[in-house]
Amino acid sequence: MTQILIAEDEPRIASFVAKGLQANGFTPTIAVDAQETLSLAIGNGFDLLILDLGLPGKDGLEVLTEIRGQGANLPVIILTARDDIDDKVAGLEGGADDYMTKPFRFEELLARIKLRLRNSNLAASQEEMILKAGNVVLDLRSRKATIGDRIIDLPVREFTLAETFFRHPGQILSREQLLDRVWGYDYDPGSNIVDVYVGYLRKKLGSKLIETVRGMGYRLRR
Numbered sequence: 001m002t003q004i005l006i007a008e009d010e011p012r013i014a015s016f017v018a019k020g021l022q023a024n025g026f027t028p029t030i031a032v033d034a035q036e037t038l039s040l041a042i043g044n045g046f047d048l049l050i051l052d053l054g055l056p057g058k059d060g061l062e063v064l065t066e067i068r069g070q071g072a073n074l075p076v077i078i079l080t081a082r083d084d085i086d087d088k089v090a091g092l093e094g095g096a097d098d099y100m101t102k103p104f105r106f107e108e109l110l111a112r113i114k115l116r117l118r119n120s121n122l123a124a125s126q127e128e129m130i131l132k133a134g135n136v137v138l139d140l141r142s143r144k145a146t147i148g149d150r151i152i153d154l155p156v157r158e159f160t161l162a163e164t165f166f167r168h169p170g171q172i173l174s175r176e177q178l179l180d181r182v183w184g185y186d187y188d189p190g191s192n193i194v195d196v197y198v199g200y201l202r203k204k205l206g207s208k209l210i211e212t213v214r215g216m217g218y219r220l221r222r
């Protein structure tokens with residue numbers, strides 16, 4: 001179990017990140033202010049911290065300094081609305097491993113989380129790196145899809161959409177869930193982009209792989 005602490009006081013963002021992490025096999029915990037973040041981040045076995053800078057109680061940069069000061073060396077990704085270069089420099093100098101600004105897309109956050117975990121040698125054993133459905137293989141390490149010896153070219157969105165299906169074989173995924181996971185929370189829910197991309201995947205990976213469940217969404221055939 002890879003445990004991720006989310007220090008975030010905006011409930012919508014916190015739950016968006018938590019849901020996405022859960023869907024990808026991580027165990028998220030939410031801390032809503034500086035005090036809670038400090039008490040949880042130190043000595044509780046978390047594998048990574050996602051840190052908002054605008055936290056109630058204390059500035060996120062101070063929280064980071066205290067965490068590092070107490071010897072906690074878990075990877076920290078700052079996730080903040082502040083896009084000032086000074087804040088970024090201060091965050092990275094203060095011991096953060098990465099820095100992302102809001103608004104953000106979940107897939108990018110996830111990619112950065114995986115990278116940090118991989119760097120700290122935690123992920124490899126805990127994460128399935130090869131996903132299969134029928135004769136299609138997704139290699140999450142190289143981000144490549146193959147059918148037999150043939151490499152299928154999937155741009156990042158298509159790959160992420162395929163990965164989302166492959167992680168939930170047999171499960172119905174609604175358009176909103178797929179939008180949320182692949183395109184991020186700020187995407188127009190009325191868009192038909194999911195249908196368009198499912199069409200791309202069917203064309204490239206096989207027309208029978210993903211079935212339409214009328215009125216509900218899509219499902220990867222087992």
Ligand code: CA
Pocket residue numbers: 008009010052053054055
């Ligand atoms: Ca905040």
